Amino acid sequence: MKISVIGGGAWGTTLAQLLTDNGNEVLIYEINNNYLNEINNNHIHPIFKNVLDEKIKATNSLEEAIDYSDTYLLAVPTKAMRTVLGLMDKLINRPSIFINVSKGIEPETLKRVSEIVDEEINPKYNAGYVCLTGPSHAEEVIERKLTLLVSASLDNDLAVKVQNLFANDKYIRVYTSNDLIGSEVGGAAKNAIAVISGACTGLGLGENARAAVITRGILEIVRVVEFMGGRKETAFGLTGIGDLIVTASSENSRNFQGGKKIGQGMKLDEIYANATQTIEGFRTIYALHELSEKFDIELPMISTAYEILENKLTVEEGMKKLLKRDLKAEDFS
Ligand SMILES: NC(=O)C1=CN([C@@H]2O[C@H](COP(=O)(O)OP(=O)(O)OC[C@H]3O[C@@H](n4cnc5c(N)ncnc54)[C@H](OP(=O)(O)O)[C@@H]3O)[C@@H](O)[C@H]2O)C=CC1
Numbered sequence: 001m002k003i004s005v006i007g008g009g010a011w012g013t014t015l016a017q018l019l020t021d022n023g024n025e026v027l028i029y030e031i032n033n034n035y036l037n038e039i040n041n042n043h044i045h046p047i048f049k050n051v052l053d054e055k056i057k058a059t060n061s062l063e064e065a066i067d068y069s070d071t072y073l074l075a076v077p078t079k080a081m082r083t084v085l086g087l088m089d090k091l092i093n094r095p096s097i098f099i100n101v102s103k104g105i106e107p108e109t110l111k112r113v114s115e116i117v118d119e120e121i122n123p124k125y126n127a128g129y130v131c132l133t134g135p136s137h138a139e140e141v142i143e144r145k146l147t148l149l150v151s152a153s154l155d156n157d158l159a160v161k162v163q164n165l166f167a168n169d170k171y172i173r174v175y176t177s178n179d180l181i182g183s184e185v186g187g188a189a190k191n192a193i194a195v196i197s198g199a200c201t202g203l204g205l206g207e208n209a210r211a212a213v214i215t216r217g218i219l220e221i222v223r224v225v226e227f228m229g230g231r232k233e234t235a236f237g238l239t240g241i242g243d244l245i246v247t248a249s250s251e252n253s254r255n256f257q258g259g260k261k262i263g264q265g266m267k268l269d270e271i272y273a274n275a276t277q278t279i280e281g282f283r284t285i286y287a288l289h290e291l292s293e294k295f296d297i298e299l300p301m302i303s304t305a306y307e308i309l310e311n312k313l314t315v316e317e318g319m320k321k322l323l324k325r326d327l328k329a330e331d332f333s
Pocket residue numbers: 007008009010011012030031032035047075076077078080083084101102103104136137138139276277278280
């Protein structure tokens with residue numbers, strides 16, 4: 001099959017290599033000239049510098065990428081998604097499939113990426129949507145280290161098609177799911193909890209705090225998943241707790257690293273100014289805090305994280321605020 005990869009950063013380029021390993025042809029759309037040069041001329045991954053298959057090509061022409069195939073792998077950050085889809089909509093002239101791998105919720109609208117696709121793409125040309133998600137650090141996948149993913153879609157045939165596109169018997173196993181909302185929300189919300197876990201490490205706390213954040217964090221994720229219409233069991237699977245574990249306990253995670261800097265006292269503006277790669281979790285904290293306020297959903301850690309990002313509390317004050325909450329029985333409702 002031919003696939004157009006929209007966004008040739010850490011994850012998009014890695015998935016381009018995976019698709020090539022599986023016998024497909026890809027063209028990457030990428031705006032960063034250094035990345036284009038690394039892919040087209042040096043045949044190396046623009047970030048991790050692993051050798052890429054020479055068949056993998058990249059272009060800075062969105063038109064060329066759209067013409068190349070009718071299957072679009074969306075791998076730009078969520079904050080760029082609406083703009084990029086708007087540009088794609090002007091160029092798409094046939095029914096097309098959208099496979100999204102970005103993990104976020106739009107803070108201004110509280111929309112998931114599938115909803116943004118529905119709004120931005122002419123329904124005549126929107127032939128289906130899949131969210132491909134799960135615990136998958138790009139730096140491991142590019143080294144062909146064993147990884148399990150989930151192909152989630154409202155269209156089961158399409159979920160199976162994408163499952164077969166990405167699975168192989170060497171390093172990737174893919175499950176399907178019909179819980180699109182639960183899969184999308186879990187993948188986004190875990191980034192917020194990973195930021196909090198990183199902040200604990202930055203503050204000098206240890207493994208006990210991390211285990212506490214992960215365990216109480218999944219409870220906050222479940223509340224959001226259920227409120228948005230997803231299933232609790234999905235949050236307990238690969239797209240929820242699985243992805244939370246890999247992100248909230250790994251120095252490889254950009255969200256964990258971003259949180260660690262907050263824990264060390266750096267301000268959000270400064271982190272953004274120095275970031276060379278996407279950190280989705282900060283925006284997701286804003287989105288989930290908004291959701292919590294608007295619909296009265298109890299998300300104590302996420303709301304405290306929001307106050308820290310907004311400079312209303314220091315990280316120490318945030319931790320004390322959480323410890324001072326009324327004592328109660330451990331519940332999972
Ligand atoms: N990295 C990982 O391990 C994983 C990441 N993800 C998710 O994938 C998404 C992408 O992450 P990742 O690949 O790590 O991020 P990167 O920052 O490495 O790559 C994002 C790419 O998108 C490009 N981009 C940004 N804005 C635009 C725009 N307006 N138009 C066109 N291209 C644009 C960037 O270009 P430029 O460099 O010029 O900004 C960059 O090349 C995120 O949602 C992330 O959560 C999911 C699973 C694993």
